[in-house]
Amino acid sequence: MLLCADQSFYGGFTDDVAKRVATHNAGKGAKYTRSRRPVQLLYSEEFTTKSAALKAEYAFKHQPRRAKEKFLTAHQIVWK
Template sequence: MENKKYYLYVLVCGDGSFYGGFTDNVAHRLHQHQIGKGAKYTKSHKPVRLLYSEDFESKSLALKAEYAFKHQSRHAKERYLMEHGVDPILWVN
């Protein structure tokens, strides 16, 4: 039996802000954000693009990663993304 994966994902919004979330289906969740049904924040900050996703073995670990990402300063979020291989040019609209 295959274990279900859960993901931390990071979007860049139309105003250059970051949005972090968790899901078990990144493509579906991204689509939901793009059509304005993903989250209140992204609905008013469209368009959104996927910058990063990371898989976790459990829902709990993915939720902890999401919480940690969301509660960082902008500078810390940028550092996190760069440390995980996201080129800063990608978060400029």
């Protein structure tokens, strides 16, 4: 989970988190993050299969912001 400069959240999947964050911050990542740089990594999680990662990404993206904030609070992640 990334925190964008406009305080929005962005979720995705990759097999190299550090490289992907750098790509987003270079303006070569997702269209969503290009105009919301810099981004900051808030949370990452490993999955055993690509399918499991994609399912988690889909579930994350379809939650309201309040649910995402509750998740961060439960994991003691400060984003404000």
